[in-house]
Every structure is written in structure tokens, then in C-alpha cells.
Amino acid sequence: MATKTFDKDTILDLTVNMVPLAIILFFVVAFTFVNPFGFESLTSGLQYTLLIAPFVLLAALTYLSGKAIAGSEKEGTVYAPGQATVPGAKPLHEEEGEEAAELEESPDDDTVEAADETA
Amino acid sequence: MDEAPGLSDQYRTASPWPVFIALGIPISELGLLFDLFPLAVGGLLLFGGSVVGILKESGYVTSTIRAVTALAVIFLAFGAWLAFTDIALVTRGYAVIAAAILLAVGGVVFELFVREQRQTF
Amino acid sequence: MEVNGQLALTVLMGVFLIAVAAWLARVEDWRSYTPLAGGGTVGGTAEQYVSEEKPSGVIRWLTTVDHKDIGMLYGAYALIAFAVGGLMVVLMRIELADPSMTLISNTFYNSLLTSHGITMLFLFGTPIIAAFSNYFIPLLIGADDMAFPRINAIAFWLLPPAALLIWAGFFPIPDVIPAQTAWTMYTPLSAGVGSGNQVNAGVDLMLLGLHLSGVSATMGAINFIATIFTERDEKVSWANLDIFSWTILTQSGLILFAFPLLGSAIAMLLLDRNFGTMFFSVDGGAILWQHLFWFFGHPEVYILVLPPMGIVSLVLPRFAGRRLFGFKFVVYSTLAIGVLSFGVWAHHMFATGIDPRLRASFMAVSLAIAIPSAVKTFNWITTMWNGKIRLTTPMLFCIGFVSNFIIGGVTGVFLASIPVDLVLHDTYYVVGHFHYIVMGAIAFAGFAGLYYWFPIYTGRMYQVTLGKWHFWLSMVGTNLTFFAMILLGYGGMPRRYATYLPQFATLHQVATVGALILLVGQIIFVWNFAQSWLEGREVEDGDPWDLADDDLTTAEWTWFERKLETAVTDGGEDETELATDGGQAVDDADADSADDA
Ligand code: HEM
Numbered sequence: 108m109a110t111k112t113f114d115k116d117t118i119l120d121l122t123v124n125m126v127p128l129a130i131i132l133f134f135v136v137a138f139t140f141v142n143p144f145g146f147e148s149l150t151s152g153l154q155y156t157l158l159i160a161p162f163v164l165l166a167a168l169t170y171l172s173g174k175a176i177a178g179s180e181k182e183g184t185v186y187a188p189g190q191a192t193v194p195g196a197k198p199l200h201e202e203e204g205e206e207a208a209e210l211e212e213s214p215d216d217d218t219v220e221a222a223d224e225t226a
Numbered sequence: 227m228d229e230a231p232g233l234s235d236q237y238r239t240a241s242p243w244p245v246f247i248a249l250g251i252p253i254s255e256l257g258l259l260f261d262l263f264p265l266a267v268g269g270l271l272l273f274g275g276s277v278v279g280i281l282k283e284s285g286y287v288t289s290t291i292r293a294v295t296a297l298a299v300i301f302l303a304f305g306a307w308l309a310f311t312d313i314a315l316v317t318r319g320y321a322v323i324a325a326a327i328l329l330a331v332g333g334v335v336f337e338l339f340v341r342e343q344r345q346t347f
Numbered sequence: 348m349e350v351n352g353q354l355a356l357t358v359l360m361g362v363f364l365i366a367v368a369a370w371l372a373r374v375e376d377w378r379s380y381t382p383l384a385g386g387g388t389v390g391g392t393a394e395q396y397v398s399e400e401k402p403s404g405v406i407r408w409l410t411t412v413d414h415k416d417i418g419m420l421y422g423a424y425a426l427i428a429f430a431v432g433g434l435m436v437v438l439m440r441i442e443l444a445d446p447s448m449t450l451i452s453n454t455f456y457n458s459l460l461t462s463h464g465i466t467m468l469f470l471f472g473t474p475i476i477a478a479f480s481n482y483f484i485p486l487l488i489g490a491d492d493m494a495f496p497r498i499n500a501i502a503f504w505l506l507p508p509a510a511l512l513i514w515a516g517f518f519p520i521p522d523v524i525p526a527q528t529a530w531t532m533y534t535p536l537s538a539g540v541g542s543g544n545q546v547n548a549g550v551d552l553m554l555l556g557l558h559l560s561g562v563s564a565t566m567g568a569i570n571f572i573a574t575i576f577t578e579r580d581e582k583v584s585w586a587n588l589d590i591f592s593w594t595i596l597t598q599s600g601l602i603l604f605a606f607p608l609l610g611s612a613i614a615m616l617l618l619d620r621n622f623g624t625m626f627f628s629v630d631g632g633a634i635l636w637q638h639l640f641w642f643f644g645h646p647e648v649y650i651l652v653l654p655p656m657g658i659v660s661l662v663l664p665r666f667a668g669r670r671l672f673g674f675k676f677v678v679y680s681t682l683a684i685g686v687l688s689f690g691v692w693a694h695h696m697f698a699t700g701i702d703p704r705l706r707a708s709f710m711a712v713s714l715a716i717a718i719p720s721a722v723k724t725f726n727w728i729t730t731m732w733n734g735k736i737r738l739t740t741p742m743l744f745c746i747g748f749v750s751n752f753i754i755g756g757v758t759g760v761f762l763a764s765i766p767v768d769l770v771l772h773d774t775y776y777v778v779g780h781f782h783y784i785v786m787g788a789i790a791f792a793g794f795a796g797l798y799y800w801f802p803i804y805t806g807r808m809y810q811v812t813l814g815k816w817h818f819w820l821s822m823v824g825t826n827l828t829f830f831a832m833i834l835l836g837y838g839g840m841p842r843r844y845a846t847y848l849p850q851f852a853t854l855h856q857v858a859t860v861g862a863l864i865l866l867v868g869q870i871i872f873v874w875n876f877a878q879s880w881l882e883g884r885e886v887e888d889g890d891p892w893d894l895a896d897d898d899l900t901t902a903e904w905t906w907f908e909r910k911l912e913t914a915v916t917d918g919g920e921d922e923t924e925l926a927t928d929g930g931q932a933v934d935d936a937d938a939d940s941a942d943d944a
């Protein structure tokens with residue numbers, strides 16, 4: 108199986124941006140049902156564009172940055188931010204790998220992979 | 227990377243041109259906006275000359291005279307556009323054209339006399 | 348008269364150009380017999396010569412393209428602008444101590460108001476951030492320098508002329524008066540229409556200056572994007588990038604989209620004013636200006652606040668004895684703020700009568716953008732929760748930041764609600780809201796950075812007690828001044844007036860007292876800063892904050908440590924001092940002065 112870039116941890120990290128996305132989505136729906144000012148193609152079109160454009164852009168940037176970050180986590184050693192070039196800095200992987208192994212009882216693919224990496 | 231500290235100092239850490247590029251822009255803008263012929267010409271010369279200088283210094287161009295000519299042509303086109311089209315900002319257009327001509331002359335003079343001298347050092 | 352003037356200008360310009368040429372010739376000569384000290388590197392690079400050295404004295408600062416020197420220049424520039432803008436507002440606050448016009452005229456008040464805003468946002472805010480980013484981003488990401496060191500220098504040197512142009516109205520130039528357009532420069536007032544005096548050239552000069560500062564910011568942004576994308580040490584992957592670099596990267600992206608738009612709008616306004624175009628005087632022109640301005644203007648407020656958030660996210664955990672809680676939350680919400688900040692601009696225009704459907708959308712996105720800001724706040728608080736807090740001066744300023752940012756943010760969310768905004772718009776409430784953020788948060792983060800990194804850029808330590816005084820006076824002053832403004836806004840006091848009804852006097856006086864307390868605090872800061880720089884205790888330890896104890900050392904401190912080590916092995920006392928003053932390798936500095944002579 109191709110290594111999943113978006114594993115559980117990454118998706119959990121990304122939830123932070125799903126909240127604003129959800130808020131925008133909520134208003135898209137709300138404005139469809141509660142619409143006291145009537146429908147007029149230009150203005151209403153703009154009204155939805157003003158919601159959907161930020162939604163799409165934010166979703167895209169979140170996806171891309173999530174991919175870049177999670178991808179480089181898979182590829183290289185991960186240090187604490189800003190400490191990669193500090194002599195004697197310990198990679199984070201070891202600590203996190205251990206924790207993950209302890210926490211997750213059922214050894215699904217992810218933990219096996221993680222364990223492999225740290226080994 | 228375990229380089230010695232201050233490695234960034236191994237870049238050439240000094241260049242005389244940025245200050246003058248930065249001065250040339252506002253001076254020429256002031257000259258063009260308020261129609262002050264000498265400021266416009268002088269500012270453009272300062273700007274153009276420094277741009278060529280910095281390009282040469284950083285190795286983006288190899289021939290001074292060609293860079294000068296290119297800039298002069300751009301100035302010339304811009305000046306002509308101001309002076310001879312519907313825009314009709316005639317005096318400002320002439321200022322830019324004058325700067326173009328002076329820049330070109332300056333380039334030639336530099337090429338013929340100054341650069342030679344330098345190389346004999 | 349006319350001809351004489353032209354002649355004089357021509358002569359002046361000619362003399363100036365000749366002087367420049369002569370000086371350049373000298374400098375170039377000096378370089379041409381600079382020994383090729385770089386030895387081995389000569390063959391390796393495309394450069395014709397390598398001068399490892401910098402000239403000494405003033406010339407060094409005029410010609411430097413070293414990112415650390417440029418950072419120092421930005422810092423000095425920003426602090427001078429901060430002093431100018433601060434003194435302007437002290438005058439205004441004193442005028443406001445009583446309801447009628449007493450100390451200064453109403454028009455002068457308007458001029459100060461305009462200049463204060465523009466100075467603080469464009470000449471203090473953006474440059475103080477650039478000071479930190481120029482100095483520390485290359486160190487943090489393990490780069491040798493910025494991607495384009497010369498463009499970096501050009502970007503800085505555009506700023507002094509920009510400041511002179513923006514302040515030009517205050518100089519004794521015949522027939523030029525300062526602009527009174529406020530920082531938003533709304534048309535038709537700023538287009539010089541009507542019976543007012545805003546046709547004056549002072550407005551044009553200010554617009555030119557603003558334009559220049561925008562060009563400068565854009566050049567800097569391109570440079571940072573290129574640097575962070577291409578110059579990272581191979582070990583510094585996206586997963587290892589520090590939070591300050593993330594915020595600068597996002598900020599640079601915002602600048603790249605926002606500032607060119609401001610530039611175009613300003614160019615259009617200049618054309619309207621001087622060449623008879625009608626961009627902003629046709630039907631709908633006034634609202635067009637507001638759209639263009641705020642499409643830039645709202646991202647601008649995040650351009651100013653994101654990097655300070657980055658500084659706090661970097662510094663605060665170091666004194667809480669642990670890593671930043673939910674680091675990736677902070678990164679992703681930084682990016683979210685970056686994107687969403689372009690979708691909220693018309694929340695500044697709720698009261699202009701734009702279509703209610705559009706207003707509703709802007710309100711929705713404005714509420715959504717509050718989430719990532721709140722996430723960060725929770726992360727800072729959780730980082731401190733049960734942490735090993737050390738209340739050093741930089742930490743105090745970080746905590747002050749969080750505290751003030753909460754008030755500023757919450758008031759912002761209220762303003763984002765259309766019905767509330769229609770009541771509070773254009774009152775002091777708005778002034779209170781954004782000053783909690785620009786003074787209470789952005790300036791506080793600036794101070795946190797200045798104190799935190801003081802040992803790196805000066806080689807010395809500041810005086811701790813004075814630092815604490817500075818913090819507490821700033822914190823008390825800020826809250827006194829700006830909370831009074833929030834209350835004034837509730838009372839209906841409109842903003843931008845030099846006089847007011849007597850019923851507002853008490854709260855205005857409280858605000859003035861707060862401003863004076865702030866002034867005292869900043870005087871202490873200047874004293875501490877200058878005196879410690881010259882005579883403070885020298886730092887001999889590369890880790891003055893004992894970050895290593897908690898494994899929290901970041902790259903710039905290891906760079907500093909190595910610098911101290913080489914300085915020690917290289918020689919005696921004097922040289923350490925030389926090195927501190929700009930962070931260059933010591934032996935170079937000596938060789939320079941010899942060379943220059
Ligand atoms: C939590 C997110 C924020 C929200 C929802 C928000 C909302 C608002 C709203 C609706 C206004 C317009 C008020 C009016 O004129 O009627 C406003 C004004 C302002 N805000 Fe915020 N704000 C937020 C954060 C910030 C930040 C971070 C900054 C600064 C870095 C800032 C700076 C300003 C400024 C300068 C103004 C006044 C502009 C003017 O009219 O001169 N705001 N804010």
C-alpha cells in the first residue's frame with residue numbers, strides 16, 4: 108500500500124482549519140434557506156462567490172500545506188521546529204513513535220509503519 | 227551544515243548601488259509628477275546608471291554598454307509614449323527622452339574611456 | 348523666478364550626480380585593489396571578485412548587503428519612526444485633555460492624526476518586523492544570507508526617502524502643508540475635491556512616500572518567499588521549519604497580493620489629482636476607493652500581526668519550559684488567516700450602504716477568521732498552563748501580548764457583526780479595538796523580540812529592572828488608554844475629532860493619562876536600550892536564557908554561541924566589541940578599517 112500521507116495524526120492537525128471551513132459552509136446553507144433580501148442573480152451570485160472562493164482557497168491551501176508537511180515528515184528526520192540545525196538535537200520521531208506504539212493497542216498498518224521507520 | 231559562523235560574510239557583503247537605486251526612484255518620481263525637468267532627468271540617470279551598475283556587479287549582465295543601451299531604449303519608448311501620444315504630457319516625455327539620451331552617452335563614454343583605464347590597474 | 352528655480356534645480360541635480368559619480372569611482376577603486384582574500388572560493392563562483400570584507404564606519408552601513416546589518420538598519424529605522432509617531436500622538440492626546448481647541452489647531456490635529464497612523468503602520472510596524480525577519484530568518488533556516496541580498500538592501504533604502512516624503516508636509520517647505528486625509532485616504536476628500544485644502548502638494552508627497560514604502564515591502568516579500576523556499580538548510584524540511592519563518596512566509600504571501608493593489612490605487616489617485624483622470628470622481632468612485640483600499644487594508648492588518656504572533660509563538664514557550672502546544676495547529680491557522688484575510692475587507696464598509704447580501708457574506712467570513720486567531724490564543728495559554736514559567740522581560744511582553752490580543756480580538760468579533768457595527772462604526776470603540784492589537788499586541792511582541800534577542804545583536808544584556816518598569820508602564824498605559832476608548836465608543840464619541848462634547852471629558856482625560864504613562868515607559872525603554880547597548884554587561888555565554896536546560900535551544904542561539912567561541916579564540920577584548928556591533932567575523936572588521944584608510 109502506498110504510504111498514506113494523510114494519516115490519523117495529520118488529519119487531526121488539519122481539523123483546526125476545518126472549523127472555519129464548516130462555519131463558511133454553514134452560512135452558505137443558511138443563506139439559501141434564510142434569504143430576506145430576495146434573489147437577484149448578480150448580487151446573490153457575488154454573495155455566494157464571496158463565501159465559496161475563500162472556502163475553496165482555504166481548502167486547497169490546507170491540503171497542499173498538509174501534504175508538504177506530512178510528506179517531509181515521512182521523508183526526513185523530524186526535529187523540534189527551529190532546532191534541526193542545533194548540534195545534539197534529538198529527532199522527535201523516536202519519542203513520538205514510542206508513544207504511539209504504547210497508546211495504540213490494535214497494531215494497524217500505521218503503527219507498524221511507524222515502528223518500522225524508527226527501527 | 228557545520229560551517230564557521232559568519233559564513234554569510236563570505237558573500238560580498240557590500241555594494242554601493244542599492245542606496246542610489248533607492249534614491250533614483252523617488253527623485254525621478256517627484257520630477258515626473260510635479261513636472262520638474264532637472265529632477266526627472268537626474269533621477270532617471272541615477273536610477274538607470276545604478277541599475278546597470280548593480281546588474282554588472284552581480285553578474286546578471288556582462289556588457290555594460292549593452293545593458294545601458296537596453297535601458298535607454300526602454301526610457302526612450304516610455305518618453306515617446308508620454309510626449310507623442312494622446313497622453314500629451316509633453317514636457318515630462320521630453321525629460322524621459324533626455325534622460326535616455328544622456329544615459330546612452332554616458333554609457334558610451336564609460337565604455338570608451340573609463341573602463342579602459344580601469345583595466346590597466 | 349520660474350526660470351531661476353529651474354536653473355538652480357538643474358545645478359543642484361548636476362552637482363549631486365557628479366558627487367555620486369565621484370564617490371562611486373572611489374568606492375569602485377577601493378574595491379578593485381581589495382585583496383582577493385577569499386582564496387579558494389574565487390574559482391568556485393561566477394563572481395569576478397570576492398571581497399570578504401565590509402568597509403568601516405558610515406560607508407559600511409550605506410553599502411552593506413549583509414542580512415544582519417540590514418536587519419539592524421530596519422530596526423533603527425523602525426524605532427526612530429516609533430518615536431516620531433509616538434510624539435505626534437502625545438501632542439494629540441494632550442490636546443484632547445480638554446474638550447475645546449486649546450493647544451493646537453483642528454487642522455494641525457488632523458495632520459498629526461494622518462501622519463501618526465501612516466507612520467505607525469508603514470514606517471514602524473512593517474519595518475520592525477523586517478528587522479527581526481532579516482536578522483533571524485536566515486539564521487533560523489540555516490541559510491547563508493537572503494536569496495537576493497542586493498534587493499534586500501534596495502528594499503531598505505527605499506524607506507528613508509519614503510519617510511521624508513510622508514512627513515514632508517511638516518517641513519518648512521513653502522506652499523506645502525501636511526495631508527489631512529486620515530490613513531484611509533477616502534475619496535473625494537483625498538482627491539482634492541471640494542473647498543478643502545487637500546489639493547495641496549503635501550498630499551501628493553505623502554502618496555508618493557506611501558507608494559515607495561509599498562514597493563519596499565513587496566521587494567522584501569519576494570525576497571523572503573525565495574529565501575524560505577530555496578535557501579533552507581537540507582535538514583530544515585517543511586516539517587522542521589520554525590514558527591516565525593512560517594508566519595513570515597505567510598505574511599510575505601499576503602504582501603505580494605495586497606501591496607501591489609495599494610500601489611495601483613495610489614497611482615490612480617495621483618492621476619486623478621494631477622492629470623485629470625476620473626477614476627474616483629465618477630459615480631461609484633468613492634465606494635471604488637474603499638473597496639480597493641480595504642482589499643489591501645484588511646490583509647495589511649494581518650500582515651502586521653502574523654509575524655508578531657510568530658515571535659510570541661517562538662519566545663513564549665522558551666520561558667514556559669516546554670515546546671509550543673499544538674505547534675501544527677498554529678501553523679495551519681496561520682495559513683488559514685492568510686487566506687481568509689482576503690475575504691473580509693468589506694467589514695470596514697458595513698455602514699456605506701452596500702448590498703445587505705454582500706454584507707452578510709463578509710460578516711460570515713469575518714466570523715470564520717476569528718477561529719484561527721482564537722486557536723492560537725488557546726495554544727499560547729495551554730503552553731503556559733502548568734509550565735515552568737520564568738517571568739523575564741520578554742516573557743512579560745509575550746503574556747501582555749496574549750492578554751491584549753484577547754481584548755482586541757473579542758472587540759473585533761463584535762465589530763464583525765453587522766448590527767453591532769452599525770452602532771459602533773466610526774466611534775472610539777473601533778480605535779480602542781485596533782489599538783489593543785497594534786499597540787497592545789504588535790508593539791508588545793516587538794519589544795519581546797528586542798529584549799529576547801538583545802544579547803545576540805548587541806553582545807550585551809539589558810538592565811532587567813528597567814525592562815520590568817518598561818513592561819508594567821506599557822501594560823498599564825495601554826489598558827488605561829484603550830479601555831477608556833472602548834468606553835468612549837459605547838458612549839457614542841465619534842473618532843477623528845480634535846474637540847468633543849464636555850460629557851466625554853473624563854474618559855478622554857483617562858486616555859490622556861494612559862498615553863503619558865506609556866510615554867514614560869518608552870523613555871525608560873530608550874534609556875535602557877541605549878545605555879545597555881553601550882555599557883551593559885557583556886554576554887559571555889552563548890545561551891543567556893539557559894534554553895539548553897529544557898532542550899529548547901533554536902538555531903539562532905547556536906549561531907550566536909559559535910560566534911562567541913570564534914571571537915574568543917581569535918583574540919582579545921576589543922574585537923569582541925567590534926563583533927557585537929554587527930555580527931560580522933571579527934578579523935574581517937579589522938582588515939576593513941586598514942583597507943579603507
Ligand atoms: C479577530 C479578528 C478581527 C476581526 C473580526 C476584526 C474586525 C474589525 C472590524 C469589523 C472593523 C471595522 C470597524 C468599523 O470601522 O466599523 C475593524 C477595524 C479595524 N481593525 Fe479589526 N478585526 C480583527 C482583528 C484585527 C487585527 C489583528 C488588527 C490589526 C493588526 C485589526 C486592525 C483593525 C484596524 C486598524 C481597524 C480600523 C480601520 C479604520 O477604520 O481605520 N483588526 N476590525
Ligand SMILES: [Cu+2]
Pocket residue numbers: 644645648691692694695
Ligand atoms: Cu478588517
